[in-house]
Amino acid sequence: MTPLSSRTSTDPGATSVLPELPEPSTAETSTPRRRGWRRVRRRPASVVGGVIVAIFVITALGAPWIARTDPIATNWSQIRKAPTWTHPFGTDDLGRDNFARVVWGSRISMQAGVLSIVLAIAVGVPLGLVAGYYHGALDQIIMRLTDAWLAFPFLILAIGLVTIMGPSLGNATVAIGLGATPTYIRLTRGLVLATAAEDYVHGARALGAGDVRLMGRHILPNIVSSLLVQATVSIPIAIIAEAVLSFLGLGVQPPTPSWGTMLNAAQQFLDSAPWMAWWPGLAIFALTLSFNLAGDGLRDLLDPKDY
Amino acid sequence: MLEFVIRRLAISIVTLIVISVIVFIGVRMIPGDPARVMAGTDADAAGIEEIRAKYGLNDPIAVQYVRWAALAARGDLGRSIRTREPVITTVAKKLPITVELACLSVLLALTIAIPMGVLAAVRRNTAWDVAASSASLCGVSVPNFWLGIMLILFFSVRLGWLPASGFVPFWESPLGNVERMLMPAFVLGTALAAVLMRQTRNSMIGVLGADYIRTAYSKGLAGSVVIFRHAIRNSLIPVVTILGLQAGALMSGAVVTEQIFVVPGFGRLIVEAVFTRDYPLVQGVVLITASSYVLINLLVDVSYSLLDPRIRIGGAP
Numbered sequence: 041m042t043p044l045s046s047r048t049s050t051d052p053g054a055t056s057v058l059p060e061l062p063e064p065s066t067a068e069t070s071t072p073r074r075r076g077w078r079r080v081r082r083r084p085a086s087v088v089g090g091v092i093v094a095i096f097v098i099t100a101l102g103a104p105w106i107a108r109t110d111p112i113a114t115n116w117s118q119i120r121k122a123p124t125w126t127h128p129f130g131t132d133d134l135g136r137d138n139f140a141r142v143v144w145g146s147r148i149s150m151q152a153g154v155l156s157i158v159l160a161i162a163v164g165v166p167l168g169l170v171a172g173y174y175h176g177a178l179d180q181i182i183m184r185l186t187d188a189w190l191a192f193p194f195l196i197l198a199i200g201l202v203t204i205m206g207p208s209l210g211n212a213t214v215a216i217g218l219g220a221t222p223t224y225i226r227l228t229r230g231l232v233l234a235t236a237a238e239d240y241v242h243g244a245r246a247l248g249a250g251d252v253r254l255m256g257r258h259i260l261p262n263i264v265s266s267l268l269v270q271a272t273v274s275i276p277i278a279i280i281a282e283a284v285l286s287f288l289g290l291g292v293q294p295p296t297p298s299w300g301t302m303l304n305a306a307q308q309f310l311d312s313a314p315w316m317a318w319w320p321g322l323a324i325f326a327l328t329l330s331f332n333l334a335g336d337g338l339r340d341l342l343d344p345k346d347y
Numbered sequence: 348m349l350e351f352v353i354r355r356l357a358i359s360i361v362t363l364i365v366i367s368v369i370v371f372i373g374v375r376m377i378p379g380d381p382a383r384v385m386a387g388t389d390a391d392a393a394g395i396e397e398i399r400a401k402y403g404l405n406d407p408i409a410v411q412y413v414r415w416a417a418l419a420a421r422g423d424l425g426r427s428i429r430t431r432e433p434v435i436t437t438v439a440k441k442l443p444i445t446v447e448l449a450c451l452s453v454l455l456a457l458t459i460a461i462p463m464g465v466l467a468a469v470r471r472n473t474a475w476d477v478a479a480s481s482a483s484l485c486g487v488s489v490p491n492f493w494l495g496i497m498l499i500l501f502f503s504v505r506l507g508w509l510p511a512s513g514f515v516p517f518w519e520s521p522l523g524n525v526e527r528m529l530m531p532a533f534v535l536g537t538a539l540a541a542v543l544m545r546q547t548r549n550s551m552i553g554v555l556g557a558d559y560i561r562t563a564y565s566k567g568l569a570g571s572v573v574i575f576r577h578a579i580r581n582s583l584i585p586v587v588t589i590l591g592l593q594a595g596a597l598m599s600g601a602v603v604t605e606q607i608f609v610v611p612g613f614g615r616l617i618v619e620a621v622f623t624r625d626y627p628l629v630q631g632v633v634l635i636t637a638s639s640y641v642l643i644n645l646l647v648d649v650s651y652s653l654l655d656p657r658i659r660i661g662g663a664p
Contacts (some may be wrong), residue, residue, distance in 0.1 A: 187358070188365035191637040195599030196617065200633045203621045204376050280490045284603055287492055288618055307496060307607070310511075311504045321493030329488035 079340045086337025092330035100147040107140035112295045120313040130315040133305055141297035142319050148298040149327065152213045152282035152291075153275045159217030160224050160274065161267065167221075168228025169255050173236060182225065189222040198281060202290045209282075209298075212291035216281045220274050227270055231263040238262075265342040272335030276328035283324050299324050352649055359645045366637045367416050374630050375408075384626050387428030424631035429623050434631035437616065444514060445601050445612035451528055452536035452597070453590070460540040461586075464547025465579060468555060479544060486541025491600055495534040495607040502530065512609035531608040535600045539593055546589045550582040557581075584651065591647030595640050 080086060099106055114134040123130040129138035171182040192200070201215035235241065236259060244258050285291035286300025294301055299320040306316035377384050382399045390398075399405070403414050418424075424434035467479035503511035509530055515523035554560065555578055563573045602614035609615075613632070620628035 184358075184361050184365055187362045188369060188637075191362060191366055191595070191640045192369075192633065193595035193599040193636060193640065195602055196595075196633055196636050199602070199617060199621055200370075200373060200629065203624075203626075203629050204373055276488065283490055284492060287603070288606060290621065303493060303496060310496065310500050314500050314504070317493070317496045317500060321490060321496065324490045324493060325488060328490070329485065332484055332488050 080337055083337050083340060085333050086340070089330040089333025089335075090337065092326060093334050096146050096327050096330070097150065099143055100150040103144050103147050107137070107143040109137040109140045111136065111140040111144040111297045113137075120309060120316070122313075123315055129319045130313065132302070132316050133309060133313070136297075138302075138316065138319055141302055142299070142323050144297040145299045145302060145320060146323065146327070148209065148286075148292055148296065149279050149282060149324070152209060152216065153279035156213045156217035156278045156282070157220060157271050157274045159214065160220035161271065163218070164221040164224025165228045165260075165267065168225040169232055169260065171225065172229035172232025173251065173255055173259070179229075183229070186222045186225045190226075192219075194219045194277075194281065195284060198285060199288075199290060202285065207285075207290045207293060209286075209292045209296070212282055212285045215285070216278050219281070220278060223270070223274065224267070227267065228263065231266055232259055235259045235262050269335065269339045269342055272331060272338050276331040276335075279328055279331070280324065351652055355645060355648055359641050362641050363638055364416075366641070367419065367634065368412065370630055370634045370637070371412050371415055373633075374626055377626060385425060385428075387625075390428075419634065424634065425627035427620075427628045428625045429628075434628055437628065438613070438631060438635055441611065441613045441616045444610060445598075445605070445614060447517070448528060448531055448535060448601060448604070448610060448612060449597050451532035452534075452539065452600075454536075455532050456536035456540035456543055459536070460543035461547055461579075461583070464544040465551055465574070465582075467544070467548045468551035468582075469574060471552060476548075479548070483541040483544045486537045486544075489537065491534050491538060492603045492607055494537060495530065495604060498530045498534065499607070512607075514610050514612075527608070527610075531604045531610055534607070535597065535604045538600065539597065542593060543586060543589060546586050547582065550585045551578060554578045554582040588647060588651055591644045594643045598636055598640070 114136055115131070118127070118131045120133055121127060121131045127137050127139060129142055132138055132141070167182055167186075171179045189197075197219045198212070198215040201218060202211055205211040205214070232255075236254075241254060241258050244254055249258070282291055283298070283300035283303070286298045287304045288300075289304065292298035292301055294305075302320040303317060306313070306320070309316055374384065375381055380395075382395045382402075382404050383390070385402070386394045386398045401418075403411055406414070422435050424438075426433055427437055430437065463479045463482070467476040470476055499511045502509045510527050513527055515527060517524040560573060560578060563577050564570075598614070601612065602617060604610070605612045605614035606618055613636075617629065617632045619625075620632060
């Protein structure tokens, strides 16, 4: 199902009302921004989600200062030790500090999650714009390609691409990004179809605006918020996908700390060192859950429907 | 109706052709001589020559594609580099295991999702609704491979109730089979249950606001009759579509789940194939997966149009 069709609005124009632009000056005390904040305040869970995402971002950026121990330094006298004050998350099968590895792992997850979606947007949005703007043969070609692309299950496609390109973080990121691209082509195309029919686009065209200007200055800014909301849905999926690929050995290669590779190692020591499995998994869960919560809030904030 | 089916069929055929081109080009993108890639690194000159002759690797690329596609359409996807077994035979051996796993997980997901979704919709904005929505959000967010590891940790390592891994064919030991499939099916079904629950809730809320529900109430029908006979039936139609679209996610999920629980199915096959650089096998598996996704959704769309006359009259795909 495309995200567009999930909007069950009774207002036919709802998908194309401008979210960011201030409404005419009839707005008394309730500016769109204030109404937005009021909606966000009604969703404390989203605020908490946003805060946790922010904490993860800070952790990823500040990894060298937060984790005082070296995440790849092995210590043969500290193999698979239960959590203590010096190693709050315990140590792994090579005597490495799990806390440091989880902290550094956030960097990999964030990087892969965000960059892959940036790639998906960079490829998908222009294609969707063109497909939706110029109907006809070009649209048909792009959409048939998209259909075929969508038929490859996300992970199978990523595995196929990694097979061709070889396993590494960069290749996994590209594979995940390409896997997410068709979603953006479809979404953008749908939004463009709705937006291009708006009066202000016709108006701008009547004033002599060219195709590029219409797409770049009039259509794109009005679909950005929907794309942003979709990004908050895609990023947690991409984060899990990176962890899965690394877990399967097709992403980040050891000894680089990544949550997926940590879980892979943990699997062999479930009876003797279960803490090896707790923390990296909890980190993925917490991050994806927070992203989803924050995304729900963002959807409310940017959703043009005012209720 | 017929027109709808034909159009839908035509789109599917075009999609299948594009898929096969993508897969064909994908293998050509692997660095090195395609004949050597397809024959494996330790194949002798005769083996490479055989591949070269079979696929006509000296012909123009378009001719090569047509020859390859014609073979593939007849089920000849080449031989596995490692086992020398035809790819199609290997897949036929592994597929039933994954199909069993998938069916069980769909069954589990439906059993959890539909009652929860209906309850959340009927008791909208109550604690029930909040609980169901929170559970659904957690289900979408939890990484399934970690969930699998945690279940093993709890039910196998800690409590010793269920075997942690392995597979026993159903006809050898039905109990052993179900025992080993329970955790994988639950792990695979979690995300699906979460998605289905959300969809059931949304479509149920939509249906409950419809005129015919008001009519049903106003003619004096009991609440339970209205819900069970009128509302649930109609709200399940979109759920069927979602189920079709989720088939891909299910296949992706099976790869991970089978890896964790050491289930020797289709998903494990592809990971093994990748690690052994068994390109014909990877190619075959990817092609079969994508094609079956297209076919499943074709079936879903066609059956959907049978269920709901508005679709075929409106003509929207």
